[in-house]
Amino acid sequence: MSLRPTLDFLLYDWLDAESLSQRERFSDHSRETFDAVLDTCERIAREKYAPANRIVDTQEPHFDGEKVVLPQATHDAHKAFVESGMMSAAQDYDIGGMQLPYTLQAAANSFFAMASVSIGSNMLTSGNANLLMVHGTEMQKEVFAKNEFSGRWAGTMCLSEPQAGSSLSDVATRAVPDGDGYQGDPLGPRFRLTGNKMWISAGDHELTENIVHIVLAKIPDANGKLVPGTRGISLFIVPKWLVNVENPQPGPLPQAGEGEAGSVKVTLGSRNDVALAGLNHKLGWRGTTNTLLNFGEGKYPVGGKAGAVGYLVGEPGKGLHCMFHMMNEARIGVGTAATMLGMAGYHASLDYAKTRPQGRLVKKAEQPGTAVAKDSASPQVRIIEHADVRRMLLAQKAYCEGALALELYCARLVDEQKTGNAQAADDARLLLEVLTPIAKSWPSEWCLEANSLAIQVHGGYGYTRDFPVEQYWRDNRLNMIHEGTHGIQAADLLGRKVLMEKGRGLQLLGGRIAETIGHAAKVPALAAHARALDAAWQRIVNATQAAWSTGDPADALANAVPYMQAFGHTVLAWIWLDVARRALEIDADKARAVTAGKIGATDYFFHYELPKIGAWLNVVESRDPTCTALPEDAF
Numbered sequence: 105m106s107l108r109p110t111l112d113f114l115l116y117d118w119l120d121a122e123s124l125s126q127r128e129r130f131s132d133h134s135r136e137t138f139d140a141v142l143d144t145c146e147r148i149a150r151e152k153y154a155p156a157n158r159i160v161d162t163q164e165p166h167f168d169g170e171k172v173v174l175p176q177a178t179h180d181a182h183k184a185f186v187e188s189g190m191m192s193a194a195q196d197y198d199i200g201g202m203q204l205p206y207t208l209q210a211a212a213n214s215f216f217a218m219a220s221v222s223i224g225s226n227m228l229t230s231g232n233a234n235l236l237m238v239h240g241t242e243m244q245k246e247v248f249a250k251n252e253f254s255g256r257w258a259g260t261m262c263l264s265e266p267q268a269g270s271s272l273s274d275v276a277t278r279a280v281p282d283g284d285g286y287q288g289d290p291l292g293p294r295f296r297l298t299g300n301k302m303w304i305s306a307g308d309h310e311l312t313e314n315i316v317h318i319v320l321a322k323i324p325d326a327n328g329k330l331v332p333g334t335r336g337i338s339l340f341i342v343p344k345w346l347v348n349v350e351n352p353q354p355g356p357l358p359q360a361g362e363g364e365a366g367s368v369k370v371t372l373g374s375r376n377d378v379a380l381a382g383l384n385h386k387l388g389w390r391g392t393t394n395t396l397l398n399f400g401e402g403k404y405p406v407g408g409k410a411g412a413v414g415y416l417v418g419e420p421g422k423g424l425h426c427m428f429h430m431m432n433e434a435r436i437g438v439g440t441a442a443t444m445l446g447m448a449g450y451h452a453s454l455d456y457a458k459t460r461p462q463g464r465l466v467k468k469a470e471q472p473g474t475a476v477a478k479d480s481a482s483p484q485v486r487i488i489e490h491a492d493v494r495r496m497l498l499a500q501k502a503y504c505e506g507a508l509a510l511e512l513y514c515a516r517l518v519d520e521q522k523t524g525n526a527q528a529a530d531d532a533r534l535l536l537e538v539l540t541p542i543a544k545s546w547p548s549e550w551c552l553e554a555n556s557l558a559i560q561v562h563g564g565y566g567y568t569r570d571f572p573v574e575q576y577w578r579d580n581r582l583n584m585i586h587e588g589t590h591g592i593q594a595a596d597l598l599g600r601k602v603l604m605e606k607g608r609g610l611q612l613l614g615g616r617i618a619e620t621i622g623h624a625a626k627v628p629a630l631a632a633h634a635r636a637l638d639a640a641w642q643r644i645v646n647a648t649q650a651a652w653s654t655g656d657p658a659d660a661l662a663n664a665v666p667y668m669q670a671f672g673h674t675v676l677a678w679i680w681l682d683v684a685r686r687a688l689e690i691d692a693d694k695a696r697a698v699t700a701g702k703i704g705a706t707d708y709f710f711h712y713e714l715p716k717i718g719a720w721l722n723v724v725e726s727r728d729p730t731c732t733a734l735p736e737d738a739f
Contacts (some may be wrong), residue, residue, distance in 0.1 A: 105451045107218060108146065109698060111211050114509050118686045119516050124205045127523045138208050144188055145212040152181040153219035160223055160391030161575050165309070165383055172308045172380065172393055182224045182311050185216065186255030191230055195237075199250055206522075210440065210515035214508065217444035221579055222391030227437040228306055232259025232318050235430040236341070239418045243290050246368045247349055248316050248341055258312040261430055262301040262319040262342075262397065269303070270592055272424065273333045277301065277321040277399060279340060279414060289415065290349060296411030297321050297342060298400030300381070303586070307395030308344075308380045314372060315344040318430065319399070319414060320423050331421070339423030340414035342399065346373035346406065377412040379403040388578030432536075435544035435587045436514055442583040443507040446551025449558030449576040450500035456562055456571075457488035457497060465489060487561070496561050500554040502705040502713065506676045507547040509683055514543050531612055538601045538609040539675070541593040546672035548583040549590065555580050594664035597671060599657060602648055610648065613675075617641050620682045627688055629703065633681055633710045640674045640714055643721055650725040659727045666720035677714045680706040 115121040116135070125133045156177035163175040185191070193209045195201025216223070233252035236244050251257040268274035277299025281287075286294045297319060301307075308315070319340045322330040330336060350369040381396040402410030418426045461484040466476045487493045517539075520532035555577040559566035566573050584590050602610045617637065624634040651660040651667065684706040691699040723730075 105455060107215065107447065107451075108142070110505060110508065111142065111214070113687075113698060113702075114512050114683075115207065115211055117690055118509070118683055119207065119512060121205060121207050121211075121516070124207065124519060124523075129203055129523050130205055133204065138204075141190075141193070141202075141204065141208060141212050142215075145190060145215045148181075148184045148188055149215035149219035152177075152184045153216055153223055156181055156223060156391075157220035157572070158575070160220060161388075161579075164385070164390045165393040167380060167383055171310055172383070174309060174311070174391075174393070178223055178391060179311060181220070182226075182255075185224060185226060191226060191255050192233075192253035195253055200253060206518040207512060207515040211512060214440060214444050214511075217441050218448045220391065221441050221445055222389040224306075224311065224392070227434065227441075228261055229255075229257075229259040231430040231433045231437070232261065232316060234433060235318065235426060236417065238429055239339075239426040240341075241292055243349070243368070244292055244341060244415065244417065247291060247347060247370055248343070251314070251370065252316060256312060257314040257316055257343075258306060258309070259316045260304055260307055260318065261427070261434065262304050262307075262317050263427065263431075264301065264303045266300055266302045266396070270589060272320065272337065275299075275320055275322060275337060276330065277319065278330065279321040279323050279338060279416075280411075282411070282413060291347070292341065292415035292417065295321075295323070295340060295414050295416060296400060297340060297414045298411060301397045301399065303384065304395045304397050305392050305586075307393060307397050309393050313345070314347070317342040317344070317378065317397070318417070318427070320427060321414070323420055334424050335421055337423040338420045339417040339426045341417055342378060342412050342414040343376055344378055346376050346413060347371070348373050374406065375404040377402065377404045377406050377410060387581055388575065389582045431587065432540055435540055435593075436511065438583050438587045439507070439543040439545075439547045440511045442547040442551045442580055443504060443511055445576050445580040445583075446500065446504040446547065446554035447508065449555040449573050450497070450504050452571070452573055452576075453500065453558035453561035453566075454488075454497055456565075457493055458486060460487050461485065462487050462563075463490060493561055496557040498704060498708045499712070500557050501701065502680070502709045503547075503550040503554045505702075505705060506680050506683075506709065507551055509679045510539075510543055510546070510676065513679065514539055534605065534609040535612050535616070537604060538597075538613055541597040541601060541668065542672045542675050544587060545584070545590050545593040545668060546676065548580075549669075550672075552577070552580045552584065590668075591665055594668035595661050598648070598651060598664045598667045599661055603652075610645070614641060614645065617678045620678055620685065624681050624685045627685060629688065630681060630684055630706075633677075633684075633706065636710055636714060637674070637677050637681055640677060640717055643717065644671055644674050647721045647724045651727065654727065658732070662732045663724045663728060667724045670717035670720040670724070673713055673717050673720075677709055680709045 121138065122135045124130045159175050159177045165172050165174050189202060190212060192201040193204045194206045197203055229252050233249040236249040240249060252259050263272060265275060265277065277297060279295040279297045282294040282296045299321060319342045320337050321340055322336045323338050324330055348371045377400050379398045379401055381398045384394040386394055399412040400410050406413050463484060464478045464482050465485055466478055514536060517532040517536045521529050521536065524532060555573065558573040559577060562571055562573055565571050621634045621638050624630040647667065684703055687699045687702040694700045694703060
């Protein structure tokens with residue numbers, strides 16, 4: 105089964121991605137160039153990523169005392185990805201990009217995530233470089249960002265610490281000025297960092313010649329004390345290998361393996377004082393190293409003294425503000441990864457269900473109320489003919505294809521934010537703020553459920569390593585945790601995003617939903633769904649108001665997760681209704697199987713999933729205290 109027909113429908117028939125070529129930034133492109141990019145990425149994913157998926161799971165990264173060792177398949181896949189140009193596909197021509205719409209880049213990258221999600225560190229590298237393009241100095245862009253976009257160097261995001269996972273206000277890594285002339289370094293104000301960072305994906309490897317760590321740390325005050333809370337956090341570039349620069353003039357992006365960024369000559373210097381303290385051994389997603397890094401412990405002294413050399417990005421104390429640029433991009437990337445893992449399981453279980461014979465269908469009862477009977481002499485049927493297997497397949501389809509549509513919708517908003525008129529761009533910005541927690545967390549929960557259903561469809565075989573679905577589940581279980589756990593995203597949605605700018609983001613989303621409802625209400629096959637969505641959205645609005653009716657954040661946020669679950673289900677119902685509306689516009693008679701599939705998934709979501717929001721919103725509206733009121737010793 106191919107992903108391509110689903111992508112083509114969502115991109116061209118639903119999101120009208122082809123019309124983006126009419127905008128000045130994308131004017132060199134057309135449906136032909138878009139398709140060529142999709143063709144290339146689909147081929148690389150099929151030839152380099154998919155065959156290595158089991159290899160990278162069984163041949164885990166290990167440290168040989170000097171370096172981290174990854175299987176050759178990882179090196180080959182990473183090389184093919186870099187050579188495709190996809191690392192910088194959405195970037196400007198003058199830094200080596202293709203100026204592709206981000207919508208197309210996101211769609212193309214979905215092939216890699218589905219084929220083998222844990223190969224490489226491309227998401228973090230591009231996010232790291234994008235952050236520097238917004239907040240870095242011109243020299244930081246030239247030296248670090250451009251070398252990352254070329255694939256010559258890789259990037260990481262170093263936030264968490266052993267004693268402070270998601271609680272970034274408790275970050276204890278210190279950054280002190282490196283000598284009297286620290287402000288005059290051409291790469292930015294130079295500091296020495298000491299501290300430990302935990303859970304750093306791709307924190308050490310040999311895929312690239314250098315690794316650019318983006319590190320959160322605090323600059324001590326005049327008394328040598330760290331400023332409490334997040335307002336004292338600053339952001340630093342800490343390369344694994346120090347770099348030497350000459351002729352600091354801007355220029356084009358180098359090709360992978362070259363030694364210059366523009367006309368800025370860049371060579372590697374000595375090893376920076378960043379040491380691998382250990383590798384974390386994970387349930388899944390094993391192809392990407394996950395590390396504990398020690399900064400400034402003195403294992404690799406620079407200039408004869410301990411302390412990792414780092415360069416300040418942006419203003420002191422504004423590090424978290426800068427980092428959110430990368431974190432939000434990573435959150436949508438995590439949602440896409442979760443979606444494609446779910447999709448991989450769905451495709452595998454669908455293929456299995458179509459070929460696995462087992463059991464027989466029940467005979468029609470001779471009289472109502474009589475016992476169910478089967479004809480044991482009849483041949484076995486394929487399991488896709490059993491009602492419960494069809495239920496599980498349809499649930500997977502509804503979760504995964506719906507989630508993919510949501511992620512591509514968000515990508516389309518990114519393009520609107522960059523190239524739309526002032527009002528459209530601002531609306532896209534605010535809609536992205538509201539939708540980002542959903543885009544990260546909804547697929548992380550429900551596409552994981554899809555993976556669980558894929559195992560169930562396989563029966564006992566699904567619970568063995570002889571079939572791929574158990575690995576998909578293990579890989580996907582990470583996505584509810586990293587880049588902000590389910591609970592953190594829920595608190596962000598109810599505690600901040602729906603309240604932003606006096607609730608304007610919520611109103612904007614409501615306007616988009618109302619527009620879909622208006623169109624769908626005129627279609628007989630969708631009219632009942634339109635009414636159900638309208639009622640669901642009104643319930644969301646009312647629940648938002650009820651949650652905050654006391655003005656006490658503790659009351660409101662006690663049930664933030666049920667709120668997000670209901671909000672997410674309502675958003676996905678809207679997505680499916682709009683997809684179904686468009687499918688019927690193109691094929692009113694449902695002559696095509698793809699149209700029937702989309703209507704069936706929409707029907708499933710409205711009949712089986714949307715009704716769940718009532719139970720979730722009951723506790724939100726009543727500000728139910730069950731979870732917060734129970735005494736600790738009663739657990």
